[in-house]
Amino acid sequence: MNALKKAGNSVNTFAKKWAEFVIKFKWPVFLLTILLALGLASQGKMEFDGDYHVFFSESNPELEAFDALQEKYTxxxxxxxxxxxxxxxxxxxxxxxxxxxxxxxxxxxxxxxxxxxxxxxxxxxxxxxxxxxxxxxxxxxxxxxxxxxxxxxxxxxxxxxxxxxxxxxxxxxxxxxxxxxxxxxxxxxxxxxxxxxxxxxxxxxxxxxxxxxxxxGLVPLNTAFFEASQSDLALIGIMLLIVVVVTFLLTRNFFATLSTLVVVLFSIMSAVGFIGLTGIKLTPPSAVFPTMILTLAVADSIHILVTMLQKVRKDGMGKKEALVESMRLNFMPVFITSLTTVIGFLTMNFGDVPPFWHLGNITAFGMAMAFLYSTTTLPALMAIFPLWRKKVASKKEEKIGMYTKLGLFVTRQPARLAVISLVVIAGLTYLATLNVFNDEFVEYFDDSVQFRRDSDFINDNLTGFYNVEFSVGSGESGGINNPEYLQKLNAFEDWLNDQSEVVHVNAFSEVARRVNRSMHGDDQTYYRVPDNRQEAAQFLLLYELSLPFGLDLNNQINVDKSETRVTATLKNISSAEMIAFSARAEEWLRNNTKEPMHSIGVSPTMMFSKLGFRQADSMFNGNIIALILISLVLMLALRNFKLGLLSIIPNVTPVLVGFGIWALYKGQINTGMVIVFGMTLGIIVDDTVHFMSKFLRARRELGYDAKQAVIYAFETVGRALVTTTVVLLSGFAVLSTSSFALNSYMARITVIIITAALIIDFLLLPALLILSSRKDEAVEAIPNQLKPELKLNK
CATH class of the missing domain: 3.30.70 (Alpha-Beta Plaits)
Structure with a gap:
């Protein structure tokens, strides 16, 4: 414990000396950070990749199978x-x-x-x-x-x-x-x-x-991906305006707002440089990185600025003194929240979708730079800028504020609030299990996108857009003319046509039947596959020689005529139904044909259908690692093993609550939402860390009991938490307007999770802190504004 206490004191001393250093050398620090941001930005190069293949890693088995099929045919x-x-x-x-x-x-x-x-x-x-x-x-x-x-x-x-x-x-x-x-x-x-x-x-x-x-078609699909990337990148303009307005309204200080804007712009410029240096090409998921960084980077600045302004406005401190004290109080919490956010976004690398790797890496780098700029550029600018403030009325007794009242409300009934909160969380956790996974890639786009509207019309009026393809082999060169093969192929075609999901089947057996009928004077009784191999081969040769250039059978038959391609066009069905259909077809081939005819269903549709499930499986380990790492970081940062374990509850439960509410709202999740746990885990730690750090400061430095420490935490950090939450909600609310469902759904559920995180940290967390703390007999210091309330309680 002594070692942890010394470590805590060392951090406080370092933060104080760091702030004094930055303030003393404010102009050199500011100029150096400008050079750093501009130097990184000069390496920036943003290119877009709209090819749907970018959603699949090179080791993706569905992609490998699909590429193999395309190599055999066209x-x-x-x-x-x-x-x-x-x-x-x-x-x-x-x-x-x-x-x-x-x-x-x-x-x-x-x-x-x-x-x-x-x-x-x-x-x-x-x-x-x-x-x-x-x-x-x-x-x-x-x-x-x-x-x-x-x-x-x-x-x-x-x-x-x-x-x-x-x-x-x-x-x-x-x-x-x-x-x-x-x-x-x-x-x-x-x-x-x-x-x-x-x-x-x-x-x-x-x-x-x-x-x-x-x-x-696939080219318009690629174009829709490309245009979605550019459209989402344009959201940064709206988000910048919202951040400026919200920050100004909540801080009521022009220079604080300007300083915050400089920090987030420098962070984004640095991230653009990272993209150029690493050669990443932007895709719809990764193109939202500016909005992500802008939204998250604001939180660091807000905590430092709100505390500084509180010290100036309420405690009457001078600008330099308030800035140093704000850095002392917030350096470690801001560092921890930045570190946990970086860890959360880096867990995206455990997934199987490269665009999300890129989003995670770009945002993680941007957040690391945001921490650097918020602890250098921000205090340097605030030291340079004048501070307009009203004089504090020293003798006038302050009224009990909103956050104090909220703290008093919680401290009066911690057990009741804990029980009610846990019951609600348990109910929503159960609802979260009712969500169904669905990853129809046409529905990646909302109705404002022309590709989606056109695809829906075509699906309703002509044919399905989804398909599953099978390369059915004969086991020998020229074997597609074998009557036994043709009969089995024809039976497979008939089975596919009988399935409720199937709209159309394109198979070589249909060509063989047509040609056989025509070669027998268009006699309808010969509308069947040939029963003689030599005859079938001759008919096929004659038919191919009669076809004009560009309309041959290369898209259905491989070079040595040992395999043919069967394409089943399907209605718009869910991912699970698509996978189930393909599994049934594969099983039919295994049960009714010889081994050479066994095949697996492939297509871009199948690749996307399995992508989300594969992403969920691969992200599971990443999320566990993130949870363990973040918990360890919090234990070390808070210097309290018990509270480090306790912090897991307010960090994990918002995600469960979010998915529970989502089950009531939508009930379906897609690939973009799979990353939400790891991503938001780092974000929502912000509220927990700042609240718990203020709680522990009140206990350790001021000698407050648990209830008084909770009220102190509400007073000192309540406004900052609400401010950062409002900014986060604004950013993700803007992103939720994206026409690209992977981004908009991810943003919408993140809005729900962030809101739930604030509520849980304002109700459940303080209740748990009180219930898990030992009662203190002596109180060394009591806030002046609480004395009347404490007397009343006695």
Missing amino acids: KDDNIVIVLAPDNGEVFTRENLVAIEELTASAWNTPYSSRVDAVTNFQHTSADGDDLYVDDLSYESATKTDAEIKEIKAKALKEPLLLHRIINEKGSVTAINVTVRLPGVDSAAEIPEVTVATRKMVDEFKEKHPQFKVYTT
Whole structure:
């Protein structure tokens, strides 16, 4: 204990001497921190990466499986352009001509390798022993009404078109543009494709105003990620304004507000330099780092400034004396809160989502710099700036303030407040377990994003946006022509079509059935897979030779014809349902086919569906480590093992309360919310540390009993805690307006958690401090304003 006491005294002495040093050399200190901030900022380079692949680590097994599938076949990055004519009828001469024109234009899209539309669908027919493969509708301007009617009938009966390119009513159709991005620089390639696509669509709409046009696909998804990053980065302007206004209203001091603004700007500038030095590319999750740092960095400054201003306004201290005392009182709590916040954000590295690694590392660095600037730049500026203050009325008795009254309220009934609080927390903890995990990536964006609105329309009126793909092998070169393989593949296709989640199935067995029928004079009885291997191989060769350039079967068959690709397009279903569907399909293959045909379901949809579960599993260890480290830090900082353990309760319970309330509000959590425990654990420690440090100071230095120490803590730190909480709530409230759900949901639940943390630290924590403390017989010092109240209690 003596060693801990000496350590505490050493910290106080260091903080006091540090403050005196900074004040004495205020101009050199200020200039050096300016040079540091500008030097780091000069290395800054902010680049954006909108490719959805950035959400997956290189070791992610789902990504590895998906990349392996794309290497066997063609890459399927795509743009889906959906056309909805005002007359509700795709099959008119005018509309088919327009679709032909847009299909032709789509071939000019940068990096395009294939364009699929209803007009260029390769329809097979036979004339005797001859097989004819033609566009379903070519030179549509010359078609008669009877021919157009026939084209419609063929299209609506074609399994490869229905619910994929055309809907049942024939009122909505799609043009699917497949692009093969080089993958050298996605930050340049994706915008290039997007600009060209948007220009093409605008020109089409101007020429053919009778169509409403919607776009979706993986390229528009990447673009939505890219634009969300830039949009969220712009939130910093709103947040800066809010911080300035809120800080000024709560401190009522212009120079304090200006000093705070300088600290947060220097912190952000340093973080930008860190990004440049480490080569991090910004993504939607990591692009919110300025708002994060700005919001969190304010807390350090607020505690120092509020204490200083209290000493000046209430105790009549001089500016220098008040600044030194504020630094002495707050240096260790500010250091501890900064350290725990850094630890919390660094735990994001335990997860499996690289953009959150980047967010954690950038914010952790920014918070470390914020501590440096708040203990150097801030006191230096406050020493430089004049301090306008009213004279303190020395003889006039002060009224009991709001925070004193709150302290008195808690000290009168600690047991009752503790029991009520713990019961409420237990109930909300139970509700927290009822949250369901769901990570549909279309729902990463809210309705203000065009990509989300277009995808919802397409899902409701044409086809699903989600899919699961299987590479079904035969076990031998050319084995896809084996009748046994084709029959099993056909059975798998039929099973998929029978599943309630499935909208459409694209499988080679459908091609084999169509060609077999056409090669037998379009006799419907031959609409089945061939039963002779040699015949099947010949039919396939003849069919492939008849296909035009760009519309071959390379997207369905691998090079040596040993495997084929089966794509099941699904309704918009939850992550758990997606994973369950894929597991059922994999089980069907294991139970009904030979080993070479066994396959696992892959696709970007599956990758995102499993991402959140994988992130949750990997973050669990990180959160445990963070909790242990932060608890150890608090035990050492507070120099009290018992109170260090006790601090775990107000640090963990706000998160449980937050997720309990979230279960009532939304009931679903996503990948972005998985990091909340580690992230907020560091943030909410701020309230606990400052309250407990003031409580212990009253006990150790002033000799107060537990109840008086609680009231002292409310008086000295209550306003600062409310001030920092308001600023934190403002920052995360701004972030909650993000159109990107990973960020907005994370911000909303953080708002709930931070609010819960303040309430718990104002009700449960002081109650627990009183109940866990030994009763003191002697009281060395009693605050003047409490004497009437203490007499009344006696």
